[in-house]
Amino acid sequence: MERIQLAEDLSFSRLIxxxxxxxxxxxxxxxxxNLIEHALERGITTFDHADIYGSYTCETLFGHAxxxxxxxxxxxxxVTKCGIVLPSKQRPEHKTHHYNTTKAHILLSIENSLRNLxxxxxxxxxxxxxxxxxxxxxxxDAFVQLQKEGKVRHFGVSNFKDHQWRMLESYLPFPLxxxxxxxxxxxxxxxxxxxxxxxLEKQIxxxxxxxxxxxxxxxxxxxxxxxxxxxxxxxxxxxxxxxxDEVLYAWLLRHPARIMPIxxxxxxxxxxxxxxxxxxxxxxxxxxxxxxxxxGHDVP
Amino acid sequence: MERIQLAEDLSFSRLIxxxxxxxxxxxxxxxxxNLIEHALERGITTFDHADIYGSYTCETLFGHAxxxxxxxxxxxxxVTKCGIVLPSKQRPEHKTHHYNTTKAHILLSIENSLRNLxxxxxxxxxxxxxxxxxxxxxxxDAFVQLQKEGKVRHFGVSNFKDHQWRMLESYLPFPLxxxxxxxxxxxxxxxxxxxxxxxLEKQIxxxxxxxxxxxxxxxxxxxxxxxxxxxxxxxxxxxxxxxxDEVLYAWLLRHPARIMPIxxxxxxxxxxxxxxxxxxxxxxxxxxxxxxxxxGHDVP
Amino acid sequence: MERIQLAEDLSFSRLIxxxxxxxxxxxxxxxxxNLIEHALERGITTFDHADIYGSYTCETLFGHAxxxxxxxxxxxxxVTKCGIVLPSKQRPEHKTHHYNTTKAHILLSIENSLRNLxxxxxxxxxxxxxxxxxxxxxxxDAFVQLQKEGKVRHFGVSNFKDHQWRMLESYLPFPLxxxxxxxxxxxxxxxxxxxxxxxLEKQIxxxxxxxxxxxxxxxxxxxxxxxxxxxxxxxxxxxxxxxxDEVLYAWLLRHPARIMPIxxxxxxxxxxxxxxxxxxxxxxxxxxxxxxxxxGHDVP
Numbered sequence: 001m002e003r004i005q006l007a008e009d010l011s012f013s014r015l016i017x018x019x020x021x022x023x024x025x026x027x028x029x030x031x032x033x034n035l036i037e038h039a040l041e042r043g044i045t046t047f048d049h050a051d052i053y054g055s056y057t058c059e060t061l062f063g064h065a066x067x068x069x070x071x072x073x074x075x076x077x078x079v080t081k082c083g084i085v086l087p088s089k090q091r092p093e094h095k096t097h098h099y100n101t102t103k104a105h106i107l108l109s110i111e112n113s114l115r116n117l118x119x120x121x122x123x124x125x126x127x128x129x130x131x132x133x134x135x136x137x138x139x140x141d142a143f144v145q146l147q148k149e150g151k152v153r154h155f156g157v158s159n160f161k162d163h164q165w166r167m168l169e170s171y172l173p174f175p176l177x178x179x180x181x182x183x184x185x186x187x188x189x190x191x192x193x194x195x196x197x198x199x200l201e202k203q204i205x206x207x208x209x210x211x212x213x214x215x216x217x218x219x220x221x222x223x224x225x226x227x228x229x230x231x232x233x234x235x236x237x238x239x240x241x242x243x244x245d246e247v248l249y250a251w252l253l254r255h256p257a258r259i260m261p262i263x264x265x266x267x268x269x270x271x272x273x274x275x276x277x278x279x280x281x282x283x284x285x286x287x288x289x290x291x292x293x294x295x296g297h298d299v300p
Numbered sequence: 301m302e303r304i305q306l307a308e309d310l311s312f313s314r315l316i317x318x319x320x321x322x323x324x325x326x327x328x329x330x331x332x333x334n335l336i337e338h339a340l341e342r343g344i345t346t347f348d349h350a351d352i353y354g355s356y357t358c359e360t361l362f363g364h365a366x367x368x369x370x371x372x373x374x375x376x377x378x379v380t381k382c383g384i385v386l387p388s389k390q391r392p393e394h395k396t397h398h399y400n401t402t403k404a405h406i407l408l409s410i411e412n413s414l415r416n417l418x419x420x421x422x423x424x425x426x427x428x429x430x431x432x433x434x435x436x437x438x439x440x441d442a443f444v445q446l447q448k449e450g451k452v453r454h455f456g457v458s459n460f461k462d463h464q465w466r467m468l469e470s471y472l473p474f475p476l477x478x479x480x481x482x483x484x485x486x487x488x489x490x491x492x493x494x495x496x497x498x499x500l501e502k503q504i505x506x507x508x509x510x511x512x513x514x515x516x517x518x519x520x521x522x523x524x525x526x527x528x529x530x531x532x533x534x535x536x537x538x539x540x541x542x543x544x545d546e547v548l549y550a551w552l553l554r555h556p557a558r559i560m561p562i563x564x565x566x567x568x569x570x571x572x573x574x575x576x577x578x579x580x581x582x583x584x585x586x587x588x589x590x591x592x593x594x595x596g597h598d599v600p
Numbered sequence: 601m602e603r604i605q606l607a608e609d610l611s612f613s614r615l616i617x618x619x620x621x622x623x624x625x626x627x628x629x630x631x632x633x634n635l636i637e638h639a640l641e642r643g644i645t646t647f648d649h650a651d652i653y654g655s656y657t658c659e660t661l662f663g664h665a666x667x668x669x670x671x672x673x674x675x676x677x678x679v680t681k682c683g684i685v686l687p688s689k690q691r692p693e694h695k696t697h698h699y700n701t702t703k704a705h706i707l708l709s710i711e712n713s714l715r716n717l718x719x720x721x722x723x724x725x726x727x728x729x730x731x732x733x734x735x736x737x738x739x740x741d742a743f744v745q746l747q748k749e750g751k752v753r754h755f756g757v758s759n760f761k762d763h764q765w766r767m768l769e770s771y772l773p774f775p776l777x778x779x780x781x782x783x784x785x786x787x788x789x790x791x792x793x794x795x796x797x798x799x800l801e802k803q804i805x806x807x808x809x810x811x812x813x814x815x816x817x818x819x820x821x822x823x824x825x826x827x828x829x830x831x832x833x834x835x836x837x838x839x840x841x842x843x844x845d846e847v848l849y850a851w852l853l854r855h856p857a858r859i860m861p862i863x864x865x866x867x868x869x870x871x872x873x874x875x876x877x878x879x880x881x882x883x884x885x886x887x888x889x890x891x892x893x894x895x896g897h898d899v900p
Contacts, residue, residue, distance in 0.1 A: 085884070097898050098888035129900060132791050133887055135856035136800055159900075162463060163762060163794030167801040191432050194463030200436055201467040256435035284385070287433055288398030298397050300429060300459075462763060491732050494763030500736055501767040556735035584685070587733055588698030598697050600729060600759075 001043030001278065004205045004258055006177040010123060010154050012046040012077055014253070015274050016207060018262035019047060022061050023054025025266040032065035038268050040075055042275055048180075048207070048262050049117065050081035050128055051109050056090040059116035067118045078117060079207075081128040081158060081180075082109035099131040106142035110151055125152045126180055130164040140171040147174075156180065158209075162198040179206050183259055185228060185251050185290050186213035200257050211261035212248050224294060231293040239280045242273065249277035251290050301343025301578070304505045304558055306477040310423060310454050312346040312377055314553070315574050316507060318562035319347060322361050323354025325566040332365035338568050340375055342575055348480075348507070348562050349417070350381035350428055351409050356390040359416035367418045378417060379507075381428040381458060381480075382409035399431035406442035410451055425452045426480055430464040440471040447474075456480065458509075462498040479506050483559055485551050485590050486513035486528060500557050511561035512548050524594060531593040539580045542573065549577035551590050601643030601878065604805045604858055606777040610723060610754050612646040612677055614853070615874050616807060618862035619647060622661050623654030625866040632665035638868050640675055642875055648780075648807070648862050649717070650681035650728055651709050656690040659716035667718045678717060679807075681728040681758060681780075682709035699731035706742035710751055725752045726780055730764040740771040747774075756780065758809075762798040779806050783859055785851050785890050786813035786828060799857050811861035812848050824894060831893040839880045842873065849877035851890050 002014040017039045022032070036047070049059050059080065066072060083101045087094045113122060125146065127139065146152040155172070157165060158180035169176055179199055181190045183206065190196050199206045212218075217225050217232070232244040241247050252259045263274045282290075292298055302314040317339045322332070336347070349359050359380065366372060383401045387394045413422060425446065427439065446452040455472070457465060458480035469476055479499055481490045483506065490496050499506045512518075517528050532544040541547050552559045563574045582590075592598055602614040617639045622632070636647070649659050659680065666672060683701045687694045713722060725746065727739065746752040755772075757765060758780035769776055779799055781790045783806065790796050799806045812818075817828050832844040841847050852859045863874045882890075892898055 096885045096889055096892075098884055098892075099899060100884050132891065132899075133855065133884070137856075161794070163797040163801075167797040170801045194461070197463040197467040201463075201470045255433065256437075284398055284400050284433070285396045289396055291432065292396075292398075299399060299432075494761070497763040497767040501763075501770045555733065556737075584698055584700050584733070585695045589696055591732065592696075592698075599699060599732075 001275070004260055006124070006205060007154055010077070010177065012205075012260055013044045014260060014278065015044050015249075016046040016048050016079075016260050016262045017044050017271070018209070018264040019049050019058050019062055020053050020264050021266065022058040027061070027266065029065050029068055032061060033068050035266060035268070036062075036065060036072060036076075039271060040072065042271070044263075044271070044275075045075060046077040046079065046260075048079045049113070050084075050126075051113055052081075052084050052086045052088075052128070055086065055088045059113055063116050063118035070118075073119055077123040078119060079124040079126065080113045080117070080122055081126040082106055082113070083128040083131060099129060099133060101127055101131045101134045101139045103138045103142040103145075106139065107145070110146055114151060121150060122152045124154045124156055124177065126156045126158045126178075127160075127168070128158050130157070130160050134168070136168050136171040139168060140173075143172060158207075160195075162194050165198060165202075175202070176204070178204055178260075180209055180262075181206050182210050183208035183252060183261075184211050184213040184217075185232075185248055185294050186217050186224065188291070188294055196257055205258035205260060208252055208259050208261045210264070211252055212245055212264075217248065218244065224296060227293040227296065228290070231289050235282065235286050235290060238286065239282070241280060242276065245270065245273050246277040246280065247282075247290070249274050250280040250282055251287065253277060253280075254282045254287055301575070304560055306424070306505060307454055310377070310477065312505075312560055313344050314560060314578065315344050315549075316346040316348050316379075316560050316562045317344050317571070318509070318564040319349050319358050319362055320353050320564050321566065322358040327361070327566065329365045329368055332361060333368050335566060335568070336362075336365060336372060336376075337369075339571060340372065342571070344563075344571070344575075345375060346377040346379065346560075348379045349413070350384075350426075351413055352381075352384050352386045352388075352428070355386065355388045359413055363416050363418035370418075373419055377423040378419060379424040379426065380413045380417070380422055381426040382406055382413070383428040383431060399429060399433060401427055401431045401434045401439045403438040403442040403445075406439065407445065410446055414451060421450060422452045424454045424456055424477065426456045426458045426478075427460075427468070428458050430457070430460050434468070436468050436471040439468060440473075443472060458507075460495075462494050465498060465502075475502070476504070478504055478560075480509055480562075481506050482510050483508035483552060483561075484511050484513040484517075485532075485548055485594050486517050486524065488591070488594055496557055505558035505560060508552055508559050508561045510564070511552055512545055512564075517548065518544065524596060527593040527596065528590070531589050535582065535586050535590060538586065539582070541580060542576065545570065545573050546577040546580065547582075547590070549574050550580040550582055551587065553577060553580075554582045554587055601875070604860055606724070606805060607754055610677070610777065612805075612860055613644045614860060614878065615644050615849075616646040616648050616679075616860050616862045617644050617871070618809070618864040619649050619658050619662055620653050620864050622658040622866065627661070627866065629665045629668055632661060633668050635866060635868070636662075636665060636672065636676075637669075639871060640672065642871070644863070644871070644875075645675060646677040646679065646860075648679045649713070650684075650726075651713055652681075652684050652686045652688075652728070655686065655688045659713055663716050663718035670718075673719055677723040678719060679724040679726065680713045680717070680722055681726040682706055682713070683728040683731060699729060699733060701727055701731040701734045701739045703738040703742040703745075706739065707745065710746055714751060721750060722752045724754045724756055724777065726756045726758045726778070727760075727768070728758050730757070730760050734768070736768050736771040739768060740773075743772060758807075760795075762794050765798060765802075775802070776804070778804055778860075780809055780862075781806050782810050783808035783852060783861075784811050784813040784817075785832075785848055785894050786817050786824065788891070788894055796857055805858040805860060808852055808859050808861045810864070811852055812845055812864075817848065818844065824896060827893040827896065828890070831889050835882065835886050835890060838886065839882070841880060842876065845870065845873050846877040846880065847882075847890070849874050850880040850882055851887060853877060853880075854882045854887055
């Protein structure tokens with residue numbers, strides 16, 4: 001599978017597997033291990049986590065599976081996130097839902113993630129959400145210390161608008177390597193408001209969360225979903241895709257920003273569908289027909 | 301007429317003539333040639349085209365006229381645009397309305413424009429619209445090759461917001477020389493959202509399309525048009541202008557960004573009215589009265 | 601009181617006193633002098649003016665008081681603003697409400713401010729509002745001349761969005777030292793749209809006008825005011841504050857951008873309340889509870 005270079009010493013698989021809903025799948029350790037190996041065998045080597053996924057449980061479930069076959073660690077890249085504080089049974093000390101990007105919180109969060117994921121290092125740490133209360137010097141100090149200690153190799157952000165990216169980066173002695181964004185044919189905000197353009201300007205490949213728009217396209221009854229479905233089905237027939245999800249992945253993969261879609265499914269056949277999308281190359285007419293179905297009007 | 305320097309070796313006349321609607325005027329070659337000479341004699345030496353104007357016919361009509369008197373070419377600057385793909389009788393291979401800013405499309409488009417305009421070189425090529433599917437490296441490669449081949453002297457954009465400008469420029473080995481924007485007392489968007497401020501920051505003089513708001517001010521029945529008309533008439537009486545169009549041009553010309561309005565009319569008297577506007581200098585009260593009529597409220 | 605460094609040779613008190621409504625207080629010279637000395641004795645050494653405050657009368661009232669005890673001048677920093685032109689009995693030559701940031705207007709305005717404030721120099725001059733008609737070269741020329749003549753020590757802006765800041769600063773031979781913004785728990789616009797983030801990026805401490813939202817929180821009957829009041833009262837009880845105003849100041853003071861709130865009251869007890877706020881350190885839960893009360897929903 002194509003690799004995307006994020007730094008001199010870090011590359012990701014073009015498709016990434018996301019563990020956001022691992023806790024919902026009710027998988028045994030063996031099931032999870034099978035899923036990981038299924039992905040790895042097909043070249044998907046990058047796995048996306050966050051401390052809070054599954055109310056602070058998904059990292060642990062993944063770590064348990066990884067412990068069964070520790071040799072897999074060196075074949076994969078692990079991404080995790082921190083910065084959101086969530087009230088949860090697992091964290092009784094949390095009172096309100098808020099953000100915390102202080103040095104102390106980031107360091108503590110990484111200790112938890114390393115232990116839960118049963119690993120010595122994180123390949124990429126992301127600040128989960130832009131924090132209106134961020135002290136960028138604190139965040140930068142945490143990043144520098146974590147890198148020095150070998151606990152985290154590289155750093156990025158998620159859901160950051162351009163001013164938030166520029167602000168944080170101005171405090172860092174090294175560049176941020178990615179921005180994980182909501183990017184799909186259904187959700188065009190980051191295509192339109194300059195967020196994706198900053199990635200192109202900085203030559204930073206973005207990760208795409210909810211590349212299938214969380215299913216809203218498949219079952220949605222709103223006009224946008226209905227319009228998009230019709231175009232995706234037409235395009236699918238034209239290129240010979242088996243399902244709409246392939247077309248949605250292909251639409252993102254065709255964009256010049258080198259978008260890395262995150263596959264959020266625990267089903268092997270959905271992972272395989274995403275992999276099939278790598279072979280489709282939409283032409284300009286097809287790409288814009290999908291865009292315009294989503295916008296509900298032609299480009300000007 | 302005042303000249304505006306866009307690059308060391310490129311200056312435009314302060315007023316530009318636009319051929320957007322040339323195909324609608326039903327002009328003979330002689331009529332068109334007369335219009336061109338009328339403009340040139342009065343110092344308007346810059347002519348604004350796009351491949352798609354008149355559904356891909358305006359460049360050709362202009363070229364036919366220019367062929368009658370090829371010596372005029374060296375007295376004028378030719379601007380054209382590419383990047384929009386329009387379904388048209390003239391381009392039966394075009395299926396959907398979309399954008400294409402790939403190297404192949406830009407190179408092909410310039411070959412067509414050179415042939416249609418009956419010229420060896422374009423003074424300024426603009427990307428017509430920001431393309432959400434742009435691969436900036438492809439666009440940059442096309443620009444570099446066209447400049448090396450002597451087919452296009454300078455490059456700019458049209459309708460680009462700040463993030464789109466910064467993104468494309470970061471891939472170029474030379475600066476973009478202008479942004480052609482919708483700018484008029486009726487349409488303030490680019491005055492307010494940072495687009496014009498980027499021109500000032502980069503010290504790039506913008507071109508203004510629809511400086512008269514496409515006639516909406518003269519005949520519009522919306523409150524904004526009614527308010528503006530009243531103020532324009534009052535200001536016109538104060539300065540001694542013959543018509544509202546003079547005041548609208550004068551309002552743009554007075555702005556410090558060195559805006560170059562594009563006159564879209566094929567009538568000599570409307571061109572002459574624009575030229576008369578060069579003599580009016582609105583004072584601060586007059587400039588803000590017009591602004592505030594358009595906004596519908598005072599500045600804060 | 602904590603000092604905030606704005607430049608190598610300029611620091612402000614963390615809390616600033618604002619004279620916006622001085623003309624409304626009907627203070628005698630002695631009253632005003634008393635107020636000034638009350639602030640100075642408590643470490644509030646920075647006083648915020650604008651030419652137009654009190655319809656061009658507040659600077660004069662302050663100057664009259666200062667004349668009673670000229671030795672105070674060297675113990676304080678004087679901020680004033682220019683750029684708004686207001687129709688007023690005091691300025692019969694003004695026809696319409698507009699902006700003027702030309703060199704001539706700025707120089708004239710400073711002559712008036714120096715005379716009215718009975719001082720030889722202004723510590724900080726701010727452009728009061730972003731001027732859509734600004735010629736940044738004129739503004740820069742005025743700044744350079746005023747600094748050379750020793751009439752103004754440093755320069756900044758007020759209410760500037762990021763593109764307005766970047767544009768003006770690109771014309772200046774020295775950095776702008778602050779942006780005076782509307783910042784309060786009730787008015788979050790500048791927290792959200794990148795304006796405050798530019799301050800952090802440029803490491804420029806902002807001044808906050810209307811830190812108490814002009815009273816709308818205390819008496820407002822809109823849902824936002826009601827929600828905020830409830831949270832502010834709860835937080836006040838938790839930290840032991842005497843009133844909501846202390847909590848509002850503490851919320852701003854806790855933000856990492858080193859916000860300098862402007863106290864707009866002429867009452868000594870309200871000044872003392874602001875000073876008490878310096879001792880409170882809201883925790884993350886408290887800071888976000890106030891933010892979320894204002895937004896009306898949780899952070900994502």
